[in-house]
Amino acid sequence: MIAFVILHYRAADMTRKCVERIKALEGDKKIVIVDNASPNGTGQELLDEYAEDSEIKVILNPENSGFAKGNNMGVRWVQENVPADFVVVLNNDVEILQKDFCPKVEAIYRRHSFDVLGPDIISVFSGIHQNPKSLHGYSLESVRKKREKVARTKNPILLLLSSGEKNSPAIWKRVQRRRRAKQCIDSSIPTEGSVLHGSCVIFSKRYLKKHPEPFYPKTYMYFEMEILDWLCRKDKSVVRYDPSIEVLHYQYVSSKQEYRSIVKRSKFVIDCLLDSLTAAEELILESEAEA
Incomplete structure (x- = not known):
């Protein structure tokens, strides 16, 4: 069995579409x-709507605890209630089109025995292939450098420029293509040890047995996968990217409902990212102190 954990916020129609696609997939699912x-x-609305569907469980989180804690809540419920071999954690704005997605995941595991797996994620917004995010993980030094760089974008002029850049598909596509070319990222080639994108990530039962809450809980949003990569490298877990499975990612659906202003939305992203980078720095320092 494969379980799917969908983190929902506001956008009920998008969540329904995500559920509809999953229910159409081959294989035994939860x-x-x-x-x-x-x-x-909309949480209560979905709870009422799916109350009689044995394939679906709706959990109402009493608070908005963000990406890591919200997904950990769903993953923990799966492990306590469902004999799942794999748990697919995905945003509600992700659409799975391959009917044989589940058999493909199982076949990949038979060949490679992964702990964490990422599919080819195609952004509907820009057309960019979002996996892998990077071929190399972060160190303490690179975390600090990124934090300094992100902090500089809080300058009002830079914030305005960044907001416009990220909300123009054409401009954002060019920016991302340059970044990926600089790192020599080729999304058509399977890799191991790369940093994955968090909109759709697959955990094996083997990994969850060691890490029942896979996401580092001291973040609210952003940089979760970079931290997960660091933790996986630390305990030598197998992180694999495989383009034979693919999904579409619509992006920004919930955040656009929360923040109509693109500048306010960009400021929210920057503030969350700075908090997550601080959490990452503290985690690495604590680990080095224990070594």
Whole structure:
């Protein structure tokens, strides 16, 4: 069996579409929807709607605890209630089109025995292939450098420029293509040890047995996968990217409902990212102190 954990916030129609696609997949499945305290009441709406569907479980989180804790809640429920061999954690704005997605995941595991797996993630917004995010993980030095760089973008002029860049598909596509070319990232080639994108990530039962809550809980949003990569490298877990499985990612659906202003949305992203980078730095320092 494969379980799917969907983190829901506000955008009920997008969550329904995600669920509909999963239900059409081949194989034995369980779908867990974690509502992150949606203020528009859509969590209760989904709970009522799927109450009689034995394939779906809706969990109402009493508070919006962010990406890591919200997903950990769903993953923990799966492990306590469902004999799943794999847990697919995905945003509600991700669409799975391959009917044989589940058999493909199982076949990849038979060949490579992964702990964490990422599919080819195609951004509907820009057309960019979002996996792998990077071929190399972060060190303490690179975390600090990134934090300094992100902090500089809080300058009002830079914030405005960044907001416009990220909300123009054409500009953002060029920016991402340059970044990926600089790192020599080729999304058509399977890799091991690369940093994955967090909109859709697959955990094996083997990994979850050691790490029942896979995401580092001291973050709210952003940089979760870079921290997960660091933790996986530390305990020598197998992280694999395989383009034979693929999904579409619509991006920004929930955040656009929360923040109509692109500048406010960009400021929210920067503030969350700075907090996550601080958490990453503290985690690495604590680990080095214990070594």
